[in-house]
Amino acid sequence: MTEHAEPGEATxxxxxxxxxVRGAAGVSLRELARRIDVSPGTLSAIENGKTPLTVDRLDRIAAELGVSTVDILTARPASVVDTRTSDHTHSAARHTWRTFAPLPLDPTLEAAISTFVQTGYHGATMxxxxxxxxxxxxxxxxxxxxxxDLLIAILDLAMTELHWRIPAARDDGADxxxxxxxxxxxLALFHTHRPELAFIGASEMRSLDDPDRTRIAARRMDIQHMLDDQVAAGIRTGEFTTPYPHEATRAISTMCTSLPQWFRADGAVSEQQIAVEYAQFAIDVLRGHGSPVRQRPAPDQY
Structure with a gap:
């Protein structure tokens, strides 16, 4: 393929x-182009597969159409409703947060992901x-x-996926x-189904410079804060009794983010099985004893 080749099927x-989805939302091409600050020609090129769609621009389009990125990537026109007030709040996402379809990657981004995993960011060349x-x-x-720019696109891709899956999973719970x-x-499913994205996210944040490093780090912390908020709610209701909720929640996050280091899809345990087990481990940690088995040492005892 040369630089003049036809666009890939994913694009x-x-x-x-x-x-x-734009058509289902009743938004004209010209109006959506105005909302996302591009020319109608650029948006037309995106829709016709002549211009790759970046993660940031996909996020912007989804926001302007009132849907999630998963609504676009799974082509759910019926979800173009006010999901913030509808009885069907996040109904599409509720049914899909456990489902991992192949990502629609352009050939360059797909090659960059596999190359960064094989050689590391600094060992890779264009x-x-x-x-x-x-x-x-x-x-x-x-x-x-x-x-x-490739690394930023990869990290944003990972964060975008986590930012719809984690809230959808949360909203799917009854208590x-x-x-x-x-x-x-x-979180565990993401790290087993998207191990390459997860590996790059864990190992290559150090390769970013500001402002992108600070921006993407903030998106990562947003995920941690979502977990923190649920644990705090469980502490208030008495469902969780660990005396160290802050440390426990971070231990649980790390448990999940370490999965790409050892989990193998062709192993004895499936992605879904390990995810359910990890969820149970997490609840067991948070329902810990009312008082610790050993008291935490004073700072000068470390």
Missing amino acids: RGTGRLVRR RIIAANAGMSVAGVYHHYPSKR VIERFANMVEA
């Missing part, structure tokens, strides 16, 4: 999904990425001006225990 497919994508180096630079268990299950 064309994502554009078609944007056009379908020439290697281009070769893995079956493109010319000039073709890669046409879509992504730098290796840094504080089920809500928190669902959130842990969703």
Whole structure:
């Protein structure tokens, strides 16, 4: 494939999904282009698969159409309603947060993900990425001006997915225990179904510079704060009794984020099984003894 090759099927497919959901929302191409600050020609090129759709722009389009990114990527026109007030609040997401379809990646981004996993960010070059994508180096630079832009796109992709899955899992629970268990299950599922994204997210944040490092770190902390809020709610109701909720919640997060280091999809335990087990581990930790087995040492005893 050269820099003048036809757009990939993933790029064309994502554009078609944007056009379908926009049509269902009753928003004209010109009006949506105005809302997301691009020309009608640019939006038309996106919808026709001639211009790749970045994660940031997908987020913006979803927000302006009043849907989630998953609504666009799964082409759910029926979800174009005011989900903030409807009886069907997040109903589509409630049924899909456990489902992991292949991501609609353009060839360059797909090649960058596999290359970063194989060589690390600093060991990768645009020439290697281009070769893995079956493109010319000039073709890669046409879509992504730098290796840094590829890393940012990958990390934003991971954060965008977590930012709809975790709230959807939470909202699918009937009480504080089920809500928190669902959130842990969703976090574990992400780290087993998207191990390459998770691995890059855990290992390459150090390769970013500000302002992107601060921005993406803040998105990561948003996920942690969602977990913290549910644990705090469980403490208030007496469902969770650990004397160290802050540390317990971070231990639970780390437990999930470490899954790509050892979990294998072809192993004896499935992604769903390990996610359910981890959710139970988390609840057991938070329902710990009213007083610790050993008292925490004073700071000068460490």
